[in-house]
Amino acid sequence: MSSLEPPAVTSTTTRRSFLKSSAGVIGTAAVSGLPVARFAHAAGKGVIRIGLIGCGGRGSAAALNALNAGPDVRLVAMCDLFGDWLKAARDRLKKSRPEQVEVKDDHCFDGFDGFKKLIASEVEVVLIAAASHFHPQMLKEAVAAGKHVFCEKPHGIDIPGVEISRAAGEEARRKGLSLVSGLCWRYDPGVRETMKRVRDGAIGEIVAIQENYLSAPYIVRERQPGWSETEYQFRNWYHFNWLSGDQTAQQLIHSLDKASWALGDVPPKRVYGLGGRQTALDPKYGDQFDHQAVIYEYASGARVYGFTRDQTDCYRDTNDYILGTKGRCHLLNYRIEGETNWRWDKPRQNMYDQEHKELFDAIRLGQPINNTNYMCLSSALAIAAQIACYSGQMLTWEDIMKSRRSFALPRYGMDVEPPVKPGPDGRYPAPLQGQAEYDRWLMT
Known part of the structure; x- marks a missing residue:
């Protein structure tokens, strides 16, 4: 039996507040005085440790985009429902970025509860690129654990799921955590x-x-x-x-x-x-x-x-x-x-790399990015x-x-x-x- 909990249906008040706030645009305000962001990563220079949930084509590409954002980014944990996909992805990424991929065997997590183990590890940033069905719950748990998040679209495949993502995004805002959406065209200069x-x-x-x-x-x-x-x-x-x-x-x-x-x-x-x-x-x-x-x-x-x-x-x-x-x-x-x-x-720039560059810059500067409003509306x-x-x-x-x-x-x-x-x-x-x-x- 899996420990993955089904999304809970939110209250009528939450649904109404979501409807009213759907007109919002990208929020980039920094939240000061909150300790969670400092625990997730101290502002300034230093290695940023990332974990990948979902090791298919999109997830592997997202990991490469994150590693392209700077030499001081390290992939230290990976998770996929299927162990064979995880191993193949780790091998490919290690071959491509040998200096930045540091995923040991005990940081390879598979199965339906593998994502919980990855979130509980020492990673500071979680990349979510698993089956879309699970995006809201994974986002919710990553934010609850005080992690910065890059989450692929969509941010829900039903309205209750979108409401969970919105609530997680608002929690990230309160905690001073960054949340970047995989709606990548917003990051194309x-x-x-x-x-x-x-x-x-x-x-x-x-x-x-x-x-x-x-x-x-x-x-x-x-x-x-x-x-x-x-x-x-x-x-x-x-x-x-x-x-x-x-x-x-x-x-x-x-x-x-x-x-x-x-x-x-x-x-x-x-x-x-x-x-x-x-x-x-x-x-x-x-x-x-x-x-x-x-x-x-x-x-x-x-x-x-x-x-x-x-x-x-x-x-x-x-x-x-x-x-x-x-x-x-x-x-x-x-x-x-x-x-x-x-x-x-x-010249055109790689928007996929740019998403992660801006995410990591926001973490280092202590100026959180939060894409909650538009990512939930578009979903x-x-x-x-x-x-x-x-x-x-x-x-x-x-x-x-x-x-x-x-x-x-x-x-x-x-x-x-x-x-x-x-x-x-x-x-x-x-x-x-x-x-x-x-x-x-x-x-x-």
């Missing part, structure tokens, strides 16, 4: 400068934003002899809604985060969308949609159009197009056209897209915030049956748009 000009009115009032995240399916790991259904799903967690939150939470969330940023990080009034499975019919693709389109209506009159697709042999695009009354912005090209014509002409936007596309209904933001559906299980273990199973034909059931799906999500 060119995007920052372009967005600043958009926010300052370079294209006038924003009328519409088109967000594309058109890509190919995630890798599938073939089922092996001896694997239970539970192990198969965990090794392919990207393809199962209860572990990943579908592609709106895995991919489109980046695009929605940029749109929200452009609009001042205020929640929309209404959301609706459509989606389905057209080509991802092989059982290996789990129970997710392979295409979704969602529309957000804002009080200002602006609309955001978000499109995501995960199909092979199709056109790919991950651009953002912001249209205003006086011009337009091609965000990832760092370009503005119209009454104002401008383009960022400096809720991604969940709103999933609910709207799955249910086929027009939803208000208040509807979304009332959702009590939680993917949390009473307990975790390889002996626990997963909540979704294949049918007689081997396929996993996909959501069917309509009132029944609406009721599943918006039950109280």
Whole structure:
């Protein structure tokens, strides 16, 4: 039996406060006079010890990004559900950064409670890049233990999970701990400068934003002899809604985060969308949609159009197009056209490295970074897209915030049956748009 506790449902007061505070922007205030931040790392120079939770591709890359932030960063602990993934990742990282990877055997933690052991170790910074299902609980426990945190998106695949992340973020703020989100475009210098000009009115009032995240399916790991259904799903967690939150939470969330940023990080009034499975019919693709389109209506009159697709042999695009009354912005090209014509002409920088550099600088300077407000709003936007596309209904933001559906299980273990199973034909059931799906999500 695992010691991983299911997320607790918060009070009505907490839900209301989350709704009211969703309009907040990035918080970077330092909290003085609190001892926790000093215990986590003394300001100034010195080695920063980090621990990695989740040793897949994204987690391994995040560890490298952290090590790239400076020679005085050391990876000293690692955790993954699967010991074979952990060992392979440690070997790769050690080969790549032999002077910075100091993970001994007794600091390799696997299983469902491995993350607790890593958090309890001497690490000062925890990198969370495990299956998205667990992000809120891992964040909560890392902050409770007084650790600085880099947490990959999403910050919840259901509204109760987002509320847990918000509460953890507020606790980090009170303790003077830094919390950096994996919503990486906020750390791209060119995007920052372009967005600043958009926010300052370079294209006038924003009328519409088109967000594309058109890509190919995630890798599938073939089922092996001896694997239970539970192990198969965990090794392919990207393809199962209860572990990943579908592609709106895995991919489109980046695009929605940029749109929200452009609009001042205020929640929309209404959301609706459509989606389905057209080509991802092989059982290996789990129970997710392979295409979704969602529309957000804002009080200002602006609309955001978000499109995501995960199909092979199709056109790919991950651009953002912001249209205003006086011009337009091609965000990832760092370009503005119209009454104002401008383009960022400096060399591009690695935003993935930049996230960690700013995190470690904040720790050393004693000036905490806290991304709680926007990371929770953008996670809720991604969940709103999933609910709207799955249910086929027009939803208000208040509807979304009332959702009590939680993917949390009473307990975790390889002996626990997963909540979704294949049918007689081997396929996993996909959501069917309509009132029944609406009721599943918006039950109280």
